[in-house]
Amino acid sequence: NSSILSAILLISGSVAAFMPTDQVRKAVECILFNIQELGKIDIKEVADIANKLPNDIIDQINQYIGFLPIIVILPGMVAALFLLLQTFCGNKASCKLHCCFKFNAFIIHVFNLLSMIIGIILTAIAVAMYIPVVNEQLTILTSVCETTVPTLTRLALSISDVPASAVPVDQVNLVTAVPAAVATIERFCPCIYSMLDAFSVMFLPGLVLICAGIYGYVTNLSSCVSSCCAGSAKVSPGVGTVSSTA
Incomplete structure (x- = not known):
C-alpha cells in the first residue's frame, strides 16, 4: 500500500532528523550555560566577551530551545499517523467513508508541507556547512x-609556579580565575x-523528509483523482441513472 510506504518514509525521516536536532539542542544549552559561566569569571577580557550576549536573550533561547526536536519530529509523525488512518477510510476500489478520507487528506497535505519545509x-x-x-x-x-x-x-601554569607572596596585587585574582576560565x-x-557535527549530518534526514513529503502528496492526489475525495458513484434503484454520493 502506497500510504503505508509513505508513512514508513515519513517516520524514518522524522526519527533520523530528531537525533541530530536533539544533539543541537543539547549543544546550544551547553554553549549558553558556559557563556554565562565565563561572564562570572574575574578576568575582564573574558567576561566582556561573554557578556556581549545579554542574559535575557540567553534565558529566552533556553526557554524555547527544548521544543526544537519536537518541532522537527512532530509534522512527519502526524502526517504518517493520518496516512495510516487513511487506509481505514477507503481505497481506490471502494471509497467508503468519504468525509473521513477528505479530512485525513487535508491533514496529510498540511503536515506533509510542514515536514517538507523542515527537510529543506x-x-x-548541511549544504551551507x-x-x-x-x-x-x-x-x-x-x-x-x-x-x-x-x-x-x-x-x-606560569602563575601556579609563582609563590603567592610574589604575585602582584592586581594579579591575585588570576590565580583562581585563569584555571576556572580554562x-x-x-x-x-x-x-x-x-553542534557543528550535528549540522553536517542533517542532509540525509532532510532529503528523506523531502522525498517522503513528495511521495505523500502523490499518494493523496492519486487517491483523489480516483474519486476518493469526490465520492463514489452508485446506481439509483428503479431508475437506471447514476448518482454521486459525497
Whole structure:
C-alpha cells in the first residue's frame, strides 16, 4: 500500500532528523550555560566577551530551545499517523467513508508541507556547512578553541609556579580565575564541535523528509483523482441513472 510506504518514509525521516536536532539542542544549552559561566569569571577580557550576549536573550533561547526536536519530529509523525488512518477510510476500489478520507487528506497535505519545509531547512543547513564563506567563519570560531585553551593553560601554569607572596596585587585574582576560565572553555569548545557535527549530518534526514513529503502528496492526489475525495458513484434503484454520493 502506497500510504503505508509513505508513512514508513515519513517516520524514518522524522526519527533520523530528531537525533541530530536533539544533539543541537543539547549543544546550544551547553554553549549558553558556559557563556554565562565565563561572564562570572574575574578576568575582564573574558567576561566582556561573554557578556556581549545579554542574559535575557540567553534565558529566552533556553526557554524555547527544548521544543526544537519536537518541532522537527512532530509534522512527519502526524502526517504518517493520518496516512495510516487513511487506509481505514477507503481505497481506490471502494471509497467508503468519504468525509473521513477528505479530512485525513487535508491533514496529510498540511503536515506533509510542514515536514517538507523542515527537510529543506535541514538540507540547506548541511549544504551551507560546505560553502567556503561559511566554512571560513566556522574555522575562525573553532580556531578560538584551539588557541585560547593552550594560551590560558600556559598562563595558569606560569602563575601556579609563582609563590603567592610574589604575585602582584592586581594579579591575585588570576590565580583562581585563569584555571576556572580554562575549565569552562574546555567544556564550552566540545559543545561547539558537537553542534557543528550535528549540522553536517542533517542532509540525509532532510532529503528523506523531502522525498517522503513528495511521495505523500502523490499518494493523496492519486487517491483523489480516483474519486476518493469526490465520492463514489452508485446506481439509483428503479431508475437506471447514476448518482454521486459525497
